[in-house]
Amino acid sequence: MEYNESEFLIETLVPKDELIISRTDLKGNITYANDTFAKISGYKIDELLGESHRILRHPDMPKRVFKNLWETIGLKEQWQGVIKNLRKDRGFYWVHATISGVYKNGQLIEFKSIRTPISFEEKLKYQKLYDEYRNIDKDNIRIIKYIN
Numbered sequence: 001m002e003y004n005e006s007e008f009l010i011e012t013l014v015p016k017d018e019l020i021i022s023r024t025d026l027k028g029n030i031t032y033a034n035d036t037f038a039k040i041s042g043y044k045i046d047e048l049l050g051e052s053h054r055i056l057r058h059p060d061m062p063k064r065v066f067k068n069l070w071e072t073i074g075l076k077e078q079w080q081g082v083i084k085n086l087r088k089d090r091g092f093y094w095v096h097a098t099i100s101g102v103y104k105n106g107q108l109i110e111f112k113s114i115r116t117p118i119s120f121e122e123k124l125k126y127q128k129l130y131d132e133y134r135n136i137d138k139d140n141i142r143i144i145k146y147i148n
């Protein structure tokens with residue numbers, strides 16, 4: 001697919017008074033998405049349902065963050081962390097995410113995620129931290145290398 005590097009530079013700000021909510025099956029396929037999730041990610045709800053949550057994976061995200069996420073929720077614990085997500089138009093948005101299990105009669109049936117905005121300072125901090133993680137782990141390099 002052809003793309004222009006500059007597309008990756010556009011940030012969408014997550015509103016403070018709205019929550020981005022989704023649920024997935026146990027493999028991470030989206031089973032529910034609210035309007036705010038669709039609006040901020042640039043997809044229609046119908047385009048998100050049935051897709052893997054990986055559809056939002058931004059190339060700046062280190063593998064180890066998602067490894068930790070899946071290990072944590074696999075132990076039936078709640079995971080909280082900061083995620084940089086990729087929009088349909090290849091722009092990005094930062095969120096603080098809380099991910100945990102959905103139980104029915106004591107049995108784990110789905111996962112749910114609620115996301116809220118983070119501050120500008122936190123975005124800088126996590127961008128730097130995640131750049132370091134990818135560097136240490138020899139993950140992919142950053143797409144945007146030069147900003148003139």
Ligand SMILES: Cc1cc2nc3c(=O)[nH]c(=O)nc-3n(C[C@H](O)[C@H](O)[C@H](O)COP(=O)(O)O)c2cc1C
Nearest residue numbers: 024028053054056057058066083085099111112113
């Ligand atoms: C409830 C739930 C919400 C998730 N939310 C996101 C998300 O917002 N962005 C994202 O990149 N991955 C999210 N993931 C993780 C993805 O399923 C996936 O592990 C990740 O994108 C990395 O892809 P990979 O596992 O193929 O390496 C979520 C997983 C679950 C279970």
